[in-house]
Amino acid sequence: MIVGSVVGSVVSTKKNEKLIGCKLMIVEPMEGMAGAKERLIAVDNVGAGIGEIVLVAQGSAARIGCAKETAPIDAAIVGIVDSGTGIY
Amino acid sequence: MIVGSVVGSVVSTKKNEKLIGCKLMIVEPMEGMAGAKERLIAVDNVGAGIGEIVLVAQGSAARIGCAKETAPIDAAIVGIVDSGTGIY
Amino acid sequence: MIVGSVVGSVVSTKKNEKLIGCKLMIVEPMEGMAGAKERLIAVDNVGAGIGEIVLVAQGSAARIGCAKETAPIDAAIVGIVDSGTGIY
Amino acid sequence: MIVGSVVGSVVSTKKNEKLIGCKLMIVEPMEGMAGAKERLIAVDNVGAGIGEIVLVAQGSAARIGCAKETAPIDAAIVGIVDSGTGIY
Amino acid sequence: MIVGSVVGSVVSTKKNEKLIGCKLMIVEPMEGMAGAKERLIAVDNVGAGIGEIVLVAQGSAARIGCAKETAPIDAAIVGIVDSGTGIY
Structure with missing residues (x-):
């Protein structure tokens, strides 16, 4: 997994029904993380x-x-990192 | 997932039947996205x-x-991003 | 998927039986493609x-x-791109 | 797999129940390894x-x-490398 | 798949039982290959x-x-490349 910051959202009206x-x-993955600064789209699960x-x-x-x-999802937000955890 | 711009299509007559x-x-993934500017081929689903x-x-x-x-597909277009969404 | 050029083949006598x-x-993925110029080994399917x-x-x-x-295959050639398609 | 050094941990109170x-x-993957210096989050299994x-x-x-x-886990620590193994 | 050179081994006494x-x-993937010079750990199958x-x-x-x-393996050596194959 990676830790990142939620910087926005995407709206798609015409999409796969799932x-x-x-x-x-x-x-946006945090500095020092794999894929740092390379944004990705993740489905929110939490x-x-x-x-x-x-x-x-x-x-x-x-x-x-x-x-x-069965959904076309390849990334998901699966936790919110507690503040003060010391990762950033 | 990533957000990108459709910049063309590929024609293949001789291909896997699926x-x-x-x-x-x-x-072409948008600037700032993972894999930015590195084109990939995706099957259109929408x-x-x-x-x-x-x-x-x-x-x-x-x-x-x-x-x-059962098809040899590793990337698919699964949504069209609404204009004005603010991602680009 | 990516589009690339077939630049050679590999011979392996001692290998997984599958x-x-x-x-x-x-x-070799084409210039501008994801992984451009970074060669990979793909099983030919077409x-x-x-x-x-x-x-x-x-x-x-x-x-x-x-x-x-059940074979240890992580890449396959699944189509031949028609000439004149405009990708390269 | 890759070999890396455990450099910290992440606390997440609000997360996927699995x-x-x-x-x-x-x-943090070791110098010379794939993804060197690009940190990732891995579930500890050992x-x-x-x-x-x-x-x-x-x-x-x-x-x-x-x-x-069925858990949203894409990386796990599956072994502790013996000291003196000569990888680093 | 990629072609690489076996440059060492890793010893792990405390590990996942599988x-x-x-x-x-x-x-170490060969020069010119995807992930060139970025070492990875692969289970030997041949x-x-x-x-x-x-x-x-x-x-x-x-x-x-x-x-x-059911083992936590994400890379395996599945063939030995014949010498003189011309890949390197």
């Missing part, structure tokens, strides 16, 4: 908001771990 | 056209999320 | 030859899409 | 502590190999 | 030794292709 109801957040520091799972873990086995 | 009928689009800004899922999510479980 | 009969081609421009699927799509579900 | 009880460690040199599996191997098939 | 009996080799040039499969192909479906 994505309906999914919040598509823009996450109620994350813009500005929060989050844990993101990628690959099949995103679909399967969020009970969206 | 790709027959698939539109193979060339997508009726995207050249010049549109799209959401692309990669890995097993592309096959499974687009009901092409 | 690879027996597989043609192992060296593919009768591609050296010098041809091909479509390569990676990850589980390579195994499953080529009906080699 | 991550409850998982120790989320920050691992009782690793900060400062130890560990083996990390990524992708579906992390979930499945650690008997967490 | 890795018991696996030889963990350090592979009796490879240090100094040999080998074919490495990554991702789920490593587990499944080597009949280690």
Whole structure:
């Protein structure tokens, strides 16, 4: 997984039907993390908001771990990092 | 997922039979996105056209999320990003 | 997927038995593509030859899409790109 | 897999329920390894502590190999590298 | 897949039990290959030794292709490249 900051969201009206109801957040991996500064789109699984520091799972873990086995999802926000954790 | 721009398409007459009928689009990830400027080929799942800004899922999510479980597909366009969304 | 050029082949006599009969081609992704100029080895699924421009699927799509579900294959040539397609 | 050093841990109170009880460690791949110096978050499967040199599996191997098939886990610490092994 | 050189091995006494009996080799992808010079750890499936040039499969192909479906393995040596093949 990587830790990143939620910096925005994406709106898509015309999309694969299995994505309906999914919040598509823009996450920027923290400095020093794999893929640092290279933004990706992750489906929110924990109620994350813009500005929060989050844990993101990628690959099949995103679909399967969020009970969206058949959705075209390759990244998901699966945790909100507690402040003061010392990662950033 | 990543957000990118559809910049072209690829024609392949001689191909794996499970790709027959698939539109193979060339997508260029947006500046600031993971893999920015590194083009990839994604199967169109939502009726995207050249010049549109799209959401692309990669890995097993592309096959499974687009009901092409047994096709050799590792990337798919799964949404069209609404204009004015503020990502670019 | 990515589009690349077939630049050679690899011979391996001592190998996993599920690879027996597989043609192992060296593919160089085209300039501008993801992984440009970083060669990879892909199993030929469509009768591609050296010098041809091909479509390569990676990850589980390579195994499953080529009906080699249990083989140690993570990349496969799944189409030959028609000349004049305008990708290169 | 890659070999890296455990450099910290992440605390997340609000997270996907399948991550409850998982120790989320920050691992920095060793110099010379794939992804060197690009930290990632891996679930501890072997009782690793900060400062130890560990083996990390990524992708579906992390979930499945650690008997967490349905958890949103894409990286796991699956071994502690013996000192004097000569990798670093 | 990629072609690389076996440059060492890793010893791990405390590890996931499904890795018991696996030889963990350090592979350095050849110059010009994807991930060139970025070492990774691959489980030996073909009796490879240090100094040999080998074919490495990554991702789920490593587990499944080597009949280690439930092990935390994301890379495996699945062939020894014949000398004189012209890849290096």
